[in-house]
Amino acid sequence: MMNSSVSVAIRIRPQNEREVNDVCIKAENNKTLVYFSEELKGESFNFDYVADQKTSQKDVFTQIGIPLVETALNGYNSTLFAYGQTGSGKTFTTFGNCDVEEEQGIIPRSLKYLFEKVNTQMDTGSGIIYSMTCSMQEIYNEQVIDLIDKNKIKTELSMVAVSGDDDKRKRKNDLSNEQIVITSWEEAWEIIQKGFTLRHTSATLSNDRSSRSHCIFTVFISKLENGIGKKVESTSKLTFVDLAGSERQSNTGAKGKLLKEAANINRSLVVFGRVIHGLVQASTGKSDVFIPYRDSRLTFMLKDSLGGNCKTVIIGTVSPSLSSIKETSSTIKFCFSSRNIQCIIKRNAVYTGTPDEMKEEIERLRLENEQLKRGNGIIIGADKLEKAKSQIRHLEYTVFAKMDQERILRDEKKELEEKLKKKDDIVARWLQNEETFKKTVEALQKQILGLRKGNSKIVSDAMKIEIEKWKKIAQNNAKIETLQLENDELKDKIEKLQPTEDKTEELNRIIMEKTDEITIISKQLREVTETKEELIKERDALKLDATRYVEKEFKQKITDLDTEIIEYKTALSDREKIIEELHLEIDNLYKDNEQFVIYIDELKKALDKYSRKSVRELKEEVCGKEEPPK
Template sequence: MASNIKVFIRVRPGKAAEGFQADPERGALSFKLPDTEPDYYVNNQKTAHNFQFDGVLGMQVKQEEVLETVARPVIQDVLNGVNGTIFAYGQTGSGKTFTITGGAEHYEDRGLIPRTLRMMFEAFRKGPAQYRMYISYLEIYQDSGYDLLRDDSVRNLQDLPKVQLREDEDGNMHLRNLSVNLAATEEDALNLLFLGDTNRVVAETPMNDASTRSHCLFIIWVDSTQEGSDVVRRSKLHLVDLAGSERVSQTGVNGKLLAEAKSINVSLHYLERVIVALHSRSKGNQVHVPYRDSMMTSVLRDSLGGNCRTTMVGCIAAEASNLPESMSTCRFAQRVAQITNTARVNEELDPNLLIARLKREVSELKREVQVARSSGEGEPEAFCFVAAG
């Protein structure tokens, strides 16, 4: 089933600039830049910009509403065997991590990951199938992958196991050395989330007191089997917190933070190149899509133009100083909305289940043969007794 990537824009709470307006009912945003400032009005440049999306999540939106609007349709597809991806994109400090992971101070501030885990385990208990969940947590820091779920005593990123990308003969990407952890209960899953978040690279920057300096992918693998069936549905859900873009000239960072900012911006540039190429393909042009340019785009290959149901949350800030970055995020989101994915149910025959079913059938047939033989031995004796009389 082919469908375009769904795009929602979330506006961070704050004092909105005079020229900014959001209309959540229509899914519309408008920016009107002041024509008195040379930065915004050079060579008769356009000052009014309007955008339309699948939805706009206003400043007062609750985390539960974000789950219902953005995540529930994707979660339902994953439970039915279809791959899903939800990723947050935007400038540093715009609310991406709050959207994906949530805040730690209040229970109602939980983000999409813990709420998704709860929703899935509730579905497991009610659903007609038998489900199993596995969890992986990948961090991509300066284009190198690290497994965040190995050891809670690790204090340095370099001590974490490095994850390598491998491509098979069919062009599918595999993450080598990334642990896959069984989560039998919601508590197990939340403990894994807590462990991974503890190992993430975070730093204080001029734009954010706790800025995530890497891209993180929380991966939920779901296996489901209908009772009496040999077929297993295997799906995966990527919940992606992309590192924030930032203008180095504005933040004034240096040293390690400068190197991190450069790496983040380069990787986001590669992501944009992939989006632009896919956008061009959607118009019928035969162009090369440079997935292999970075580890992040390689990992997200299925999520962008592949076998996946994908949703983007563009996070923006409405203050006057942030309007250029917010408009850039909206332009990027418009291109993403043009990409078409073809998602399908991932089913495969499980040989172990097949063997178990065949053994049950053989056992049942043996019992039927035994019953038939027993019945057959009794009938001739009864017949002979009547004939002799």
């Protein structure tokens, strides 16, 4: 058994595109964060661990996940809570992005680590055997929904009265949900992914995929250590809680279903806050502190993880932006105060062996103890000393556990006593009512008897008493008088409105007149309807004529157009013929032209020839050779 305070970490997420670049907090180192906004400038807070915008998922796991898994493997219960405003990174930190390895969150990494350790221990032949199961649930609108078996909706958790055995109740709560055996981290991860798709989420103004429920994933670890002559069986739980985010309606724009979800989320977070506050008070030594575990499903289910037998870690996720300073500082304050919670945690182990072996072991321990007390300084091996120490711790454990149990039982007894007192009050009131009722029944029976016997005296006496009683009340009560006056006035008015005989006749006459009028109007209406029908018929006939006429015209036009087209075609072919003839003529002209050119050339040549001849030759040519004179 050991004292353990709640470990608290803060993770500052990077800014998103919706936020302007005005930051209000920063991590000074990996244990301190500091404000540098106007109002809170310089204020700083220390935590067990502070991760900033640049811290990787792996580093967060190393700081938070590994110690949690180690604690669970050593037989102690351990729980991680992710707490913070909506959109601040709780789901990213716990589950992360399944598809990208670097973005996987604490849960998948812890499962990998857990199975690696377990397999190594079992493979080395140490005689240690592990078996593991897991469960996954969500609390949505105060309903517990099993994410492993969607059809199971648990509106009522087994809030059974406890008969002194706290462990029995714990087991009952655990077993009331589906647990699946897991033999590898891949199997566990598949279950998570399936459960994750069933979880209630919605898009809001501040987060595209906002969780609308608290999600609880638990690994139940059973460990059997087979030593010589004795066995140690231990069981522990490793729980991860991704809380739904607190939100302000003005920021998320929630309406309708979203608003109802937000109201339930905020309500259960308020109870969560009150439980933490109560635990802080109790840890500072204040007695008689009431812890309201039963005020919400979340705190009731996780009672063990909050101030019970559990190593608890809270990681508060925050946005660094100035626009979220209110939510961020509320998360920081909440987390800071949670650091004061003290829990007593014990190893859930049972030692078994034959009675003789156990007796022997106790005797040996007793002797060792005595010698140590006497300071005999006997030399024993370091391993034996360690063993003895752990046995002593175990004994101390049992005592504290008993005290713890006693405290819980005392609380429960007190609660039951209060309930009993309330029930007593109700019974007393009923008894009183019963008395009055009996008296009334008796009086009525007397009246009935009186009536049966014709003894009106008893009845009238009873009536007189009743009238007197009311008179007294009326005298003492001015309001009743006013009401009586109003009543009388109303009665007058109603009387005045009663139809006299004359009025009845007048009314009958008016009714007759109106009936006649109605008959005339009905007739007119019928006529109008008939005329309307005729007109509709005429209109339809005209429409038909018009259609036919248009059709005929249309057909004629088409025929005319066809004729025109034929004429055009004929004219076109005529033209084509003419064009062809013209082409022929042109060709002939070209040919003539060519002939003409040749002829001109010849003429030219002849001309040249002629121009070179002498006049005499020309004369001879033209006139013939002159005969010499005889």
